[in-house]
Amino acid sequence: MTSYRTRKGQGVAFKVAIAGGILAALAALSMAGAGPAYRLEMLSLGEAFGLLRYGALVALGAAGLGAVGLLIAAFTRRGLPALLAALVILAGLALVAVPWQQLQQARTVPPIHDITTDLEDPPAFEALAEARQAAPNAVAYPGETTAKQQREGYPALGPLTLEASLSEAQAAAEAVAREAGWEIAAVRDDGLEATDTTFWFGFKDDVVIRLSETDDGVRVDMRSASRLGTSDVGTNAARIRSTLAALESRVGG
Incomplete structure (x- = not known):
């Protein structure tokens, strides 16, 4: 039994x-x-x-x-x-x-979707303005409410200074963008615009890299913004960090 x-x-x-x-x-x-x-x-x-x-x-x-x-x-x-x-x-x-x-x-992380290294004068979307106008999220930077949340959530996020010429910095920025698999929308002497599409859901995040000559070299500012959604769950801030780190590794900061 x-x-x-x-x-x-x-x-x-x-x-x-x-x-x-x-x-x-x-x-x-x-x-x-x-x-x-x-x-x-x-x-x-x-x-x-x-x-x-x-x-x-x-x-x-x-x-x-x-x-x-x-x-x-x-x-x-x-x-x-x-x-x-x-x-x-x-x-x-x-x-x-x-x-x-x-x-x-x-x-x-803060419930925001538009992140930048320059909260006083965020890089603007130009080539991607039309694409963003057709999306739920705005073309223009959302303003001080978002900036305050970013300061609290990502206090260390800021611009990068490269010890390089403007042309060297621009070439490095384009190379990093292409290595990341971004879709390049525009390349200018002072930066570029591109779109990064996430693998799983295919969400599109737009990126601006702005280069400015300074006494110390070239200042790199970046803005990464989602076209859809209120919170990006930290994706845009992570993208900015990894991009600046790649630029610094390639050129030297």
């Missing part, structure tokens, strides 16, 4: 773990497909985010089933169902970790 119950428990644990694995696979497909579905205009942005939330909930359900399967497998002392259930738990939690990390990141 005991052997029969053990075999039956093993079968139940295996079936529960398999069910959890199926849920984890559905969650992964749902979450991975949200971005491409939005980019292909199959879903609105709200629907795509809803698909992400749905996938996260399904992933939690998968982890729950994995936990149940693991308990049954532990009670019946069967290794294979326990291993499968543990893998399901890890998969479910890994899927939930992605949106959870995004949520935590959003809570640590």
Whole structure:
């Protein structure tokens, strides 16, 4: 009788773990497909985010089933169902970790989408003005309210001075932009404009790099602004930091 119950428990644990694995696979497909579905205009942005939330909930359900399967497998002392259930738990939690990390990141940065190294005189969009006029977010810099939030959220963000000529700095800026995979909209003697498209959802963020000659070399100012959304979850500030670091590494600051 005991052997029969053990075999039956093993079968139940295996079936529960398999069910959890199926849920984890559905969650992964749902979450991975949200971005491409939005980019292909199959879903609105709200629907795509809803698909992400749905996938996260399904992933939690998968982890729950994995936990149940693991308990049954532990009670019946069967290794294979326990291993499968543990893998399901890890998969479910890994899927939930992605949106959870995004949520935590959003809570640590200011809810703004337009970042610049010059809050007094932000670089202006010219070549990209028409494209931004067709987007929800404004062409002009939002103003002091955004500037105040940036000072509080990114107090160390500021311009970079390069020990180089204006032509050398311009060539370096263009090279860095192309290496980053940006779509160049305009190249000028004193800087450039470009668009960076995010990989997953295809969000477009516009960039201006402005170069100004000073007694110490060339001052580099940059502005990075999202076309869509209230908060960029820190993306534009991170882009500015990485770009200035790449310029400094290439030219010397």
